[in-house]
Amino acid sequence: MDYKSLAGQLVQTCLKKGADSAEIFIQTGRQLRIEVRNGDIETVQEAASQGIGFRIFAGGRMAFASCNDFSDAATASAIDSAVRFAQQTTADPNNVLPDDKGNTPVADLYDEGIGRVVMERKIELAQTVERLALKDSRITKSAGSRYAEGEAEIFLANSHGLSKGYKSSSCSLGVSVVAEKGAQKSSGNDSCSRRFFADLKKPDEIAAKAARKAYEMIDPRMVKTQRAAVIFDTDVAGALLGGILAAVNGERVLQGASFLGTRLNQKIASPLLTIVDDGTRVKGPASRPFDGEGVPTQKRLIVDQGVLKGFMYNTIIARRAGVKTTGNASRGGFTDVPGIGPHNFYIAAGANSREDIIAATQKGLLLTEVTGYGINPVNGDFSGGASGFWIEGGKIAFPVKGLTIAGRADEILNALDMMGNDLDLNRATAAPTFRIPEMQIGGE
Amino acid sequence: MKPANHFIADMPRRDFLQASLKGGVALAASPSLMASLLSAMEGGAAAAKLDPDPQMLNRIIRAALQKGGDFAEVYVENRIARDILLEESKVKQAVFGISRGAGVRVIAGDKTGYAYTDEISEDKLKRAAEVASYVARGSKPSAPVALQKASRPSFVSVTVPLQDVADARRVEIMQRADQAALSHDPRIRMASISYYDEIRGRTIANSEGLLLNDELPLLFFIVQTLGVGANTRHMGRERLSMHAGFEMFDRVKPEEVARACARESIAMLAAEDCPAGKMDIVMQNGWGGVLVHEAVGHPLEADNIARQIGVFTGKMGQKVASDIFTMVDDGSIPNARGTTDFDDEGTPMRRNVLIEKGVLKLFMTDFLSARQLKMARTGNGRRESFRNMPIPRMTNTFIDNGRDKPEDILASTPKGIYVQSLSGGSVNPTTGMFNFTCREAYLIENGKKTRPVKGATLIGSCLDIISNIDAVGNDLDFGPGICGKGQNAEVNAGQPTVRIRGINVGGTRA
Numbered sequence: 001m002d003y004k005s006l007a008g009q010l011v012q013t014c015l016k017k018g019a020d021s022a023e024i025f026i027q028t029g030r031q032l033r034i035e036v037r038n039g040d041i042e043t044v045q046e047a048a049s050q051g052i053g054f055r056i057f058a059g060g061r062m063a064f065a066s067c068n069d070f071s072d073a074a075t076a077s078a079i080d081s082a083v084r085f086a087q088q089t090t091a092d093p094n095n096v097l098p099d100d101k102g103n104t105p106v107a108d109l110y111d112e113g114i115g116r117v118v119m120e121r122k123i124e125l126a127q128t129v130e131r132l133a134l135k136d137s138r139i140t141k142s143a144g145s146r147y148a149e150g151e152a153e154i155f156l157a158n159s160h161g162l163s164k165g166y167k168s169s170s171c172s173l174g175v176s177v178v179a180e181k182g183a184q185k186s187s188g189n190d191s192c193s194r195r196f197f198a199d200l201k202k203p204d205e206i207a208a209k210a211a212r213k214a215y216e217m218i219d220p221r222m223v224k225t226q227r228a229a230v231i232f233d234t235d236v237a238g239a240l241l242g243g244i245l246a247a248v249n250g251e252r253v254l255q256g257a258s259f260l261g262t263r264l265n266q267k268i269a270s271p272l273l274t275i276v277d278d279g280t281r282v283k284g285p286a287s288r289p290f291d292g293e294g295v296p297t298q299k300r301l302i303v304d305q306g307v308l309k310g311f312m313y314n315t316i317i318a319r320r321a322g323v324k325t326t327g328n329a330s331r332g333g334f335t336d337v338p339g340i341g342p343h344n345f346y347i348a349a350g351a352n353s354r355e356d357i358i359a360a361t362q363k364g365l366l367l368t369e370v371t372g373y374g375i376n377p378v379n380g381d382f383s384g385g386a387s388g389f390w391i392e393g394g395k396i397a398f399p400v401k402g403l404t405i406a407g408r409a410d411e412i413l414n415a416l417d418m419m420g421n422d423l424d425l426n427r428a429t430a431a432p433t434f435r436i437p438e439m440q441i442g443g444e
Numbered sequence: 445m446k447p448a449n450h451f452i453a454d455m456p457r458r459d460f461l462q463a464s465l466k467g468g469v470a471l472a473a474s475p476s477l478m479a480s481l482l483s484a485m486e487g488g489a490a491a492a493k494l495d496p497d498p499q500m501l502n503r504i505i506r507a508a509l510q511k512g513g514d515f516a517e518v519y520v521e522n523r524i525a526r527d528i529l530l531e532e533s534k535v536k537q538a539v540f541g542i543s544r545g546a547g548v549r550v551i552a553g554d555k556t557g558y559a560y561t562d563e564i565s566e567d568k569l570k571r572a573a574e575v576a577s578y579v580a581r582g583s584k585p586s587a588p589v590a591l592q593k594a595s596r597p598s599f600v601s602v603t604v605p606l607q608d609v610a611d612a613r614r615v616e617i618m619q620r621a622d623q624a625a626l627s628h629d630p631r632i633r634m635a636s637i638s639y640y641d642e643i644r645g646r647t648i649a650n651s652e653g654l655l656l657n658d659e660l661p662l663l664f665f666i667v668q669t670l671g672v673g674a675n676t677r678h679m680g681r682e683r684l685s686m687h688a689g690f691e692m693f694d695r696v697k698p699e700e701v702a703r704a705c706a707r708e709s710i711a712m713l714a715a716e717d718c719p720a721g722k723m724d725i726v727m728q729n730g731w732g733g734v735l736v737h738e739a740v741g742h743p744l745e746a747d748n749i750a751r752q753i754g755v756f757t758g759k760m761g762q763k764v765a766s767d768i769f770t771m772v773d774d775g776s777i778p779n780a781r782g783t784t785d786f787d788d789e790g791t792p793m794r795r796n797v798l799i800e801k802g803v804l805k806l807f808m809t810d811f812l813s814a815r816q817l818k819m820a821r822t823g824n825g826r827r828e829s830f831r832n833m834p835i836p837r838m839t840n841t842f843i844d845n846g847r848d849k850p851e852d853i854l855a856s857t858p859k860g861i862y863v864q865s866l867s868g869g870s871v872n873p874t875t876g877m878f879n880f881t882c883r884e885a886y887l888i889e890n891g892k893k894t895r896p897v898k899g900a901t902l903i904g905s906c907l908d909i910i911s912n913i914d915a916v917g918n919d920l921d922f923g924p925g926i927c928g929k930g931q932n933a934e935v936n937a938g939q940p941t942v943r944i945r946g947i948n949v950g951g952t953r954a
Contacts, residue, residue, distance in 0.1 A: 037751065040554070040555070041555050041579055042554065042555065042556065043555070043556040043557070043558065043579075043833070044555075044556075044557050044558070044576075044578055044579050045557075045558040045559070045833065046558075046559050046575050046578075047559055047560045047561070047572075047575075047831065048561075048562075049560075049562055049831065050562055051543075051562070062536075062537075062538075063537075063538040063539075063540070064537065064538065064539045064540070065539070065540040065541065065542075066539075066540075066541040066542070066543075067541070067542045067543075068542070068543055068544065068545065068562040069542070069544065069562070069563070074542070077542075078540070078542065081540045082540060084611075085526075085538040085539075085540050085611060086538065087611075088528070088535060088538050088611045088612060088614075088615050089534075089535040089536070089537070089538050090534035090535045090536070092534065092536075119578070141752065141753055143751070143753050143874060144751075176874075178753055178874055185753075185755065185874055185875050185876075186875060187872060187874040187875055225720050225721035225954055226954070227954075255531075255532065255634055255670065256633060256634070256670065256672065256677070257634070257670050257677065257679060259677075335539075335541050335543075337537050337539055371869075371870055371877075371878075371879035371901070371903065372869070372879050372880075372881050372901045372950075373867065373868075373881050376899060378670070378677050378678065378679045379676055379677050379678065379898075381898050381899055381952075383718075383881065383898075383899060383900050383901040383950040383951070383952070384879070384901050384950060385877075385879035385901050385903035385950065386950075387877075401877065402877065402903055402904065402905065402948055403903075403948070404720060404900075404901050404903055404948055404949065404950025404951075405950060406718075406720060406900065406901070406950045406951055406952040407952060408952065440720050440951065440952050440953065440954070441720070442720030442721050442948055442949060442950050442951060443721065443948070444721070444722055
């Protein structure tokens with residue numbers, strides 16, 4: 001289907017039906033998911049899906065409608081409902097659409113070859129990764145392996161003349177296994193997600209890590225409630241970054257609901273901490289040529305050596321704040337109104353190896369799993385469930401489970417004293433291993 | 445694509461929703477518009493009517509079983525939803541969505557194939573049937589039973605149909621909540637009112653000859669308020685949700701929801717650092733039931749039992765909890781958020797006692813896990829939309845009433861934490877390790893609830909928790925939430941006031 005002309009026509013229909021400006025977001029895609037358990041297929045799910053989101057503006061009022069039927073009658077009805085629904089909303093002079101017709105070229109977001117790889121090969125990949133993970137005698141059960149892929153095409157047009165689109169793809173392979181000893185159960189999983197099929201990690205690497213994560217945690221011990229160092233593994237990057245991400249959301253800042261709201265250009269963290277938002281990285285899992293409302297993406301410093309450098313905005317919130325959009329309009333899908341969100345969001349790599357960081361720690365927790373909400377973006381409080389390994393005398397001593405960790409964001413961020421060099425940018429939210437020299441740990 | 449831990453939240457987790465390309469669609473219309481909308485869509489796409497031709501469904505089911513397989517099902521869904529956001533006293537967002545589509549499922553032995561289409565035409569459904577039947581290649585073919593229209597008792601009554609409510613009335617309800625919140629206390633600086641409603645029409649047809657359809661309304665109303673103190677802030681939250689018509693707001697006034705939320709925002713401005721370590725917990729009645737939803741409910745879902753990896757595998761009939769612990773999942777509580785007339789496979793809803801006086805009695809099943817375990821179907825086969833296949837899910841899940849008086853439970857606890865409300869949490873279904881975040885909590889000193897403490901995490905393992913519950917009150921209540929297990933489901937969690945001995949609390953001081 002020619003989405004460019006469809007989108008253009010629909011913009012015109014919106015204007016005819018009473019909108020004074022309008023935006024059309026078309027999303028089409030295809031997904032495949034294969035789950036294997038004990039060597040055999042458990043489920044195969046496959047589908048193509050499509051939808052259109054209509055954002056219309058009339059006299060400063062804004063409303064949104066979506067439908068997944070592309071017929072003229074269905075799209076006309078959706079537009080009518082959006083125009084009518086707009087009468088219920090509050091007029092705001094900041095309710096405007098972007099007019100930047102540019103695109104940030106981002107290479108290699110789409111692998112057209114994924115769909116040509118035969119189904120049998122994909123099933124075999126999932127079977128192989130499971131078989132390899134079960135090879136270790138300490139692994140007693142499979143909790144299933146998975147191969148998944150998706151392709152999506154996005155086309156966006158608005159009444160300021162924007163008309164742009166792109167295709168993207170992703171595929172992933174993962175496995176979960178269980179290690180048992182007596183009544184103890186420990187689960188481990190690992191997965192790899194890439195834009196290109198050929199870039200997927202080899203099954204043996206994924207299998208080995210999943211198995212290791214399961215058996216390493218057998219025979220955990222409890223430690224006393226105490227203050228000690230906490231080393232954040234690369235797997236728990238989100239525990240720290242999630243709350244910071246929410247706290248640099250420009251709308252939250254305007255509402256006074258961010259613990260970082262009044263700290264722009266101030267020191268908020270150790271000079272070892274640099275945080276980047278990058279929509280432009282080649283093959284990046286969250287890279288895109290333009291954001292959820294068509295604004296070209298960029299690479300930005302959010303925190304530069306401990307100093308807070310910027311918040312994230314979409315067009316409307318930027319206008320309210322009196323600044324320029326940062327190209328951070330996010331859109332979960334065609335049913336969603338654009339919000340504010342990151343692209344590839346990460347802590348820049350530092351100088352230390354992971355081994356150095358462990359060796360430099362006399363006593364503390366190597367944190368490999370955190371549960372809970374992470375940093376509360378409103379007040380900066382942090383509390384979570386924790387498991388990982390106890391470190392004594394610079395060495396891993398034994399696994400620990402069922403601990404808690406807690407602190408306040410300003411203390412944690414300023415205290416950070418070692419930053420690792422093991423950043424993996426194949427994840428959309430990523431951090432190297434880093435150390436906080438002292439946090440409250442809850443145990444027995 | 446790590447298999448996410450099962451989580452539960454007391455409001456939509458946008459990030460979670462955004463993780464996949466999906467379109468549960470929000471849709472809304474004024475009554476006249478709704479009528480014109482539906483007729484317009486039907487005029488434009490004749491095949492997309494709500495009551496698909498049974499003969500056509502018969503043909504699809506036959507096509508789905510052509511390559512083999514022992515069960516096939518067609519699920520047709522039509523969802524109309526409205527989502528309105530009033531924040532900073534402005535109606536910022538009004539989102540209207542229509543989503544319709546159909547999924548075809550084929551089961552051959554332990555294998556499941558699933559495919560869906562956004563377009564409900566015979567051609568597209570046949571194509572979905574062919575894709576779904578991939579897993580059945582080479583298996584023994586079976587003949588479907590001809591469809592026969594069935595009916596089920598309804599547990600959802602409606603006085604004021606959502607179709608008859610003007611959009612302006614929805615906004616008025618939100619404005620009343622906004623006003624009530626802001627006038628509660630000058631320290632309430634902002635309110636965020638979120639209103640969602642939907643009407644979901646379902647048709648279920650399967651190779652056992654079942655043909656069912658219905659239409660269910662759902663309302664979800666969330667108030668958040670920002671309290672700002674001298675050097676701290678707290679975002680409070682209060683929710684109201686039912687499968688009901690607009691009369692829900694006559695039963696519970698929007699002002700009551702707003703004031704309850706504002707009260708929390710103000711109360712927690714005085715919160716002090718929470719101690720860390722093992723402590724006794726008294727959990728107030730209501731939404732606190734999410735703790736057992738996560739810790740015990742998910743492990744009692746039969747899919748992981750059939751896979752022999754769940755923590756309760758092989759424990760049927762055994763004593764797994766203390767005598768005072770009875771846990772129930774009941775999808776037939778009138779108009780409750782977790783209630784439907786029948787699950788998304790057509791099984792009638794009923795009261796299922798899962799653990800009775802500490803003894804494991806029942807797992808929650810869907811079609812497939814019931815067959816694998818040779819157990820009855822319990823009405824727990826649910827799905828988020830036609831884009832998902834059904835899996836075992838909870839409905840309204842709760843600890844049943846005990847005999848203790850709530851005030852006695854508190855008075856007999858010399859020291860600990862009084863948890864008034866939780867945000868949400870998650871569980872690893874294999875190991876049974878769970879975690880929860882407190883939203884409003886207080887110290888217990890000498891049997892009294894004293895000073896508020898900041899949002900701490902509670903963690904533990906499910907088997908420990910249910911054996912450490914040593915007091916169960918007689919004041920059962922519920923709270924609404926969203927349960928995530930690869931796909932979302934609307935649920936209620938409930939409990940009377942309970943005491944749990946020795947939970948690990950993640951505080952910031954020793």
